[in-house]
Amino acid sequence: xxQTSIKLTHSTRQISGTVQLTGSKSESNRALIIQAISKGKVxxxxxxxxxxTVLLTNALKTxxxxxxxxxxxxIGPAGTAMRFLTSYLNLLPGDFILTGTKRMQxxxxxxxxxxxxxxxxxxxxxxxxxxxxxxxxxxxAQSATSVTIKGDISSQYISSLLLIASALxxxxxxDIQGELTSKPYVTMTLDMLRxxxxxxxxxxxxxxxxxxxxxxxxxxxxxxxxAASYWYAMVALSEKGAIRLPGLKRSSxxxxxxxxxxxxxxxxxxTFEDNSIYLEKVEITSQKELFDFKSCPDLAQTVVVVxxxxxxxxxxxxxxxxxxxxxxxxxxxxxxxxKYGARLEEDGTTYHLYSEYVDDPGEIAIETxxxxxxxxxxxxxxxxxxxxxxxxxQVVEKSYPTFWDDLREQGFTIS
Numbered sequence: 001x002x003q004t005s006i007k008l009t010h011s012t013r014q015i016s017g018t019v020q021l022t023g024s025k026s027e028s029n030r031a032l033i034i035q036a037i038s039k040g041k042v043x044x045x046x047x048x049x050x051x052x053t054v055l056l057t058n059a060l061k062t063x064x065x066x067x068x069x070x071x072x073x074x075i076g077p078a079g080t081a082m083r084f085l086t087s088y089l090n091l092l093p094g095d096f097i098l099t100g101t102k103r104m105q106x107x108x109x110x111x112x113x114x115x116x117x118x119x120x121x122x123x124x125x126x127x128x129x130x131x132x133x134x135x136x137x138x139x140x141a142q143s144a145t146s147v148t149i150k151g152d153i154s155s156q157y158i159s160s161l162l163l164i165a166s167a168l169x170x171x172x173x174x175d176i177q178g179e180l181t182s183k184p185y186v187t188m189t190l191d192m193l194r195x196x197x198x199x200x201x202x203x204x205x206x207x208x209x210x211x212x213x214x215x216x217x218x219x220x221x222x223x224x225x226x227a228a229s230y231w232y233a234m235v236a237l238s239e240k241g242a243i244r245l246p247g248l249k250r251s252s253x254x255x256x257x258x259x260x261x262x263x264x265x266x267x268x269x270x271t272f273e274d275n276s277i278y279l280e281k282v283e284i285t286s287q288k289e290l291f292d293f294k295s296c297p298d299l300a301q302t303v304v305v306v307x308x309x310x311x312x313x314x315x316x317x318x319x320x321x322x323x324x325x326x327x328x329x330x331x332x333x334x335x336x337x338x339k340y341g342a343r344l345e346e347d348g349t350t351y352h353l354y355s356e357y358v359d360d361p362g363e364i365a366i367e368t369x370x371x372x373x374x375x376x377x378x379x380x381x382x383x384x385x386x387x388x389x390x391x392x393x394q395v396v397e398k399s400y401p402t403f404w405d406d407l408r409e410q411g412f413t414i415s
């Protein structure tokens with residue numbers, strides 16, 4: 001899709017049926033690094049078709065090609081791939097230039113680079129200190145067995161280090177300083193490592209992984225709970241809604257399963273079936289006013305939009321990492337929800353949403369800021385307002401390439 005914008009409407013404001021979601025991008029990207037370190041012992045099934053996963057797959061192929069010259073690996077806008085490769089490429093012989101889009105070159109990486117260099121890697125900045133592009137000289141000669149890293153910046157830094165720990169000659173002890181943000185993503189990394197036989201110990205704020213090899217095994221990638229969150233939003237904003245999402249399970253490794261509990265407060269009931277979940281719109285009885293996204297920040301945009309459209313005045317915490325994502329997601333949310341009368345105001349580490357003046361202006365043009373989650377969080381508004389226009393709709397290909405096709409199947413008119 002290459003349109004500069006699309007218009008969304010929905011004539012009946014009712015949705016029903018089954019939607020098959022792509023594999024989790026978070027699980028897929030971890031699985032690819034685990035597979036690479038296993039040297040072929042690990043098989044992957046139901047790998048995501050998202051652009052970020054395709055970019056990481058191709059980057060790993062490039063990294064392993066025989067070459068006597070420096071290799072340039074451009075991972076575009078794929079933030080997880082940037083962070084995971086910043087660690088992984090140090091295991092390989094050779095010189096690598098790791099780069100990405102202009103926005104990627106504005107996203108900080110210094111904390112992870114400092115941690116890796118303290119272990120014995122040689123990573124240099126080719127332009128601005130603390131930011132990509134990076135010049136990585138491999139393989140590392142490990143000079144330390146432990147590293148301390150802040151826990152409240154990005155869990156991807158921690159996962160990046162944990163994914164290579166078993167391949168280090170002396171293993172790794174990771175000491176987490178301060179409160180750990182997005183803990184479910186760290187747990188996901190460790191659980192997936194355990195599935196391929198790589199064990200760890202986690203005592204207080206220290207995680208230790210000894211040198212060890214993966215065992216022959218298969219990683220099955222569960223469908224993406226982040227993608228599911230947009231269907232929760234659509235059920236919540238419909239006049240009548242019931243959607244079945246196959247493959248999702250109660251025992252998920254993904255932290256974004258939190259959407260099931262969160263959306264009970266916005267009129268969506270989840271029934272866990274044998275190999276699927278069933279969502280249905282029910283009467284809203286909750287008056288909950290404070291929601292914490294510390295463990296699931298990727299759900300924040302979806303919930304802010306739903307709450308505003310339902311004219312709920314609620315507050316949010318745990319949004320600190322949103323400012324360093326694909327865009328400054330706080331600023332983007334504030335600007336876009338203002339177009340229909342909502343306000344999101346910052347009060348220290350708490351954000352207050354005011355929705356009493358929300359009104360349908362007829363057509364709302366939503367800017368996406370090169371951020372896939374902006375497009376998908378705001379699209380469900382077509383079930384509430386007369387017409388929504390999404391600018392640069394192709395951004396959804398980063399994580400959910402069939403999103404617009406799935407909306408058409410549910411009665412959305414897209415022109």
